[in-house]
Amino acid sequence: MTRKAAIVGGNRIPFARSNKKYARASNQDMLTATIDGLVARYGLAGEQLGEVVAGAVLKHARDFNLTRESVLGSQLSPSTPAYDVQQACGTGLEAAVLVANKIALGQIESGIAGGTDTTSDAPLAVNDDLRHVLIALNNAKTLPDRLKLLGKIRPGQLVPDQPRNVEPRTGLSMGEHAAQTAKVWEVSRESQDELAVASHHNLAAAYDRGFFDDLVTPFLGLTRDDNLRPDSTVEKLATLKPVFGEGEGATMTAANSTPLTDGASAVLLASDEWAAEHQLPVLAHLVDAQTAAVDYVHGGEGLLMAPAYAMPVMLARNGLTLQDFDLYEIHEAFASTVLSTMKAWEDPAFCKEKLGLDAPLGSIDRSKLNVNGSSLAAGHPFAATGGRIVASLAKALHELGPGKRGLISICAAGGQGVVAILES
């Protein structure tokens, strides 16, 4: 038995730039508040759901059971089970896929998929050398042994290990990787800035028409994403200096790359029956999803290009072409990532050699792309982006009417990607 999971709705807190409004909020604070906002929107106080699945990319050791702890702190019934997932920036969408799959299999009737991330409250770890000494100290049996070990501690060992926004296997930041890909695909500075401006304008317009009234719940005094610049223009963006890439060819600036952001999101999924029983709407169904990974370490592929590989697999399985969609959501990790991915799908050589296709996937109607803004404007708290996109796209498809299709593409660290199809 399989059935398609319904997307009932979503909630997120406004996304905040790093070390601003949410500087003192933890991942658990944000995820709990986000779940509570969702509970309030759908009248679920005290309700036992099938499962809550969420995660964070930057996670403290104390948050080993982050999602379950958030559920216990929320207004949901304490008998709602939960577990954590982590797939870098794909976490939120992957969580939705996991919940949807259990619903599709009839293992659960309802569930919440979410994600949270803070770069303000990032975990600082004890330096590895010191950790080794401390563990030995703990195991030492006699006082002289202990004193001997204490004597081994050096000032340099007291400096904590900070999480770094780099790929462990290349030592390059994600931006530097993206800059390499932008160069390969010859993505111009102008096209990146245009995409960034469109993101800001689309997000601002969506706020102004009340689109987010039932998608966002304010948190700690923040009512809109504080990265949003409604008056952004291509001219203003053109004045910024590149921050990633080197020399003449550098095109990536602070404006056409996402900033470090704090925030959380959650999506309510259910079977059609459960939604009907609870008199809740069905905005869309999660039709299918696909992940892929690329060898960016040795294989010569760009770090963030995996969605390009996942897409044809999912399209073929569903008998669809890239043009069979009414709305597209391509996560704006960097403007250049969106543009490189679309160029790849248009490129006959790439589609033949890398994807093994007879013909290129073709182009996307840009007027259907990220119509309510995306990460460049809203910001990108890694694990929270998937939930933001799923809920917003489901609502946008619902507004268009029944039978409308939407496509999601999210790139992730480690050379991974997640794509999914929604249908209203």
Next chain:
Amino acid sequence: MSDWYRDFANSGVGTTLVRQLGLPRPAVLRRYTPGQPLLDGPALVGSAGEGRLRAEIEAVLRDDGVTVLSPAIADGGSGPKVAAVVLDATGLTTPADLASAHDFLAPAVKRLGTNGRVVVLGEVPGDAPSPALAAARQALDGLVRSLAKELRAGAIANLVYVPSGAEAAVPGPLRFFLSGRSAYVDGQTVTLSAVDAPSGDGGTTPLAGKVAVVTGAARGIGASIADVLGRAGAHVVAVDIPAAGQALAAVANRVGGTALQLDITAPDAAQRLVEHLVQRHGGADVVVHNAGITRDKLLVNMDSARWNSVLAVNLQAQLDLTQALLDAEGALKPGARVVAVSSQSGIAGNRGQTNYSASKAGVIGMVRAWAPAFAERGATINAVAPGFIVTEMTAKMPFGTREVGARLNSLQQGGLPVDVAEAIAWLAQPASAGVNGQVLRVCGQNLLGA
């Protein structure tokens, strides 16, 4: 938000001191808690003339386990304390009969205990066949208002006008004015309509299974209304502007309700509210128009933005939402209850509040005009006009202004948000079917506009 003066005046040393100085001594009011008996003691019931409501009155009291004492043993005011005095004055035939009202009330009120209740029931003056009879009936209004001002120790007096045929509508209002729910409702007159009302008060959950919309529910009086409606068993749809969403979600979750982030002045607000109610809840039983804002300035200094925003939120939105709910199929369930929050400022006026007072007076005009149409649907629409209610807003007032404002009423203290909420929850009950087009002040009989 605690009343430091009331607490002091009721403390050991405070009681002596305020007595010697001749200062007011506000009582700790008896407020409703679930499971509380209707009255904490017996009730004295009497008539002026051949009243027709004695049976209804005594049935309500006996149903709620209250011992009913008759005037024969009233004993010139020397008997044991009573919790309530109820006068059936529907038998008045001439102004001279009012003497019998005095004959009953004088010794009875003498026996009234702390937080006592006086309820007088009379015929509607406007229905009287002669000027003399109309005068006798109207006289009750002056009598009750003055008596309310004489009562002390948290006691209140209220008047219910009962037209012929409205006997079935009596128990709901009678219970309200006797109970702790009316703690801050004093010196008020309510005129009933002749309708069928369900007997019984629904126990502690009179709104079980009902859907109740509350606008402006994120904080203050609105949050309290949500709490009390939720306590009464309703599923509360808590509405407030999106920017208030975090507090709104907390209120909705607290009462096991639903949060709806909606700017009620948005062009599509009515449509969105109707869609939400129809799709998610199968319509609303109760709608409380509580959302309101102030933008105070003297009229001569008031810009149009201040004027327009206050009128838009406080009045136009109430009109638009109510009209949309009436028009949309299934948005209002049969027997629906609409309660609009007006204000003392809408009755008495207030310096610096021409915009606010205009909007709140407009609300009164709205409910009175709409009442007949609501009656045709078996529904009701009423207004509640709060007086000085202690909220975060009043906490920001200067000390002197706040303390004087809080004492200028017969109960010598400010009311609490829950007092307004209790009055609204009462109007929302099925048993309040006979209360329509009324304006109920929750002001402790404030001197302003009284």
